[in-house]
Amino acid sequence: MFLSVDLMVPSFICVFIYFLYDIVKNRKKTSFFRKIVFASFLVYLCVIWHLTIGRINIPPQAEYSGADIQLIPFYFMIDWAQMYQESGIDWFFWNSVKLTFYNVLLLIPFGAYLAVLWRTITFKQAVVLSFLASLTIESLQLVLSATGLIMVRTFDVDDLILNTLGGAVAFCVSAAVCRALGNKKAIQTKGF
Structure with a gap:
């Protein structure tokens, strides 16, 4: 028996937490628009991971290797x-x-x-x-x-x-x- 884990939701949560942190921490250093664009870039990277890598098998499966x-x-x-x-x-x-x-x-x-x-x-x-x-x-x-x-x-x-x-x-x-x-x-x- 194995578990196939999708990392999409945890990735989105991490991006959202980063975005909130960036808003609070760097309030005056960069524009809000630039923060939104960067957060969307991080979401894009998460989607790329999901489309190209997909789910991770835990533990690794020899028949899939x-x-x-x-x-x-x-x-x-x-x-x-x-x-x-x-x-x-x-x-x-x-x-x-x-x-x-x-x-x-x-x-x-x-x-x-x-x-x-x-x-x-x-x-x-x-x-x-x-x-x-x-x-x-x-x-x-x-x-x-x-x-x-x-x-x-x-x-x-x-x-x-x-x-x-x-x-x-x-x-x-x-x-x-x-x-x-x-x-x-x-x-x-x-x-x-």
């Missing part, structure tokens, strides 16, 4: 071609396309938060941070899967590429919006 690694870049395109040849445009094909699109979407908010919350970040730094965030997610999936703490998940180089792309595009769009609004202090775009 395993390491699935895909290191061929742009393999999702080969996958699409094979699915299309086998059965045309059916549910499985569109599900694969949808999951690929979700990998781009996953770090779009991350890129936007980088531009809004950290005002001196450059485009290159945003790309590196998006890549590191994606690498952290993929590495956690690999390690937790191998130990049986979560169901088997795949370490996929395509996820790294697509997640990083999503973060970089969002950073660019956020930089353009900040510039259009005339908030030059909101973002530094050296190297952009």
Whole structure:
């Protein structure tokens, strides 16, 4: 017998406590809007954990342990071609396309938060941070899967590429919006 623990609710409680603490402790140091944006960033990180890692098995389950690694870049395109040849445009094909699109979407908010919350970040730094965030997610999936703490998940180089792309595009769009609004202090775009 084992317990499968979802950390979503405890994470939200911790974010709420932090938010209240930040309001009381740093009342005059930062604006209330910035505090709300940062708290929403923390909630976003909790949601990312929930979507990519999910429930933790206590104790670890040997039957769930395993390491699935895909290191061929742009393999999702080969996958699409094979699915299309086998059965045309059916549910499985569109599900694969949808999951690929979700990998781009996953770090779009991350890129936007980088531009809004950290005002001196450059485009290159945003790309590196998006890549590191994606690498952290993929590495956690690999390690937790191998130990049986979560169901088997795949370490996929395509996820790294697509997640990083999503973060970089969002950073660019956020930089353009900040510039259009005339908030030059909101973002530094050296190297952009």
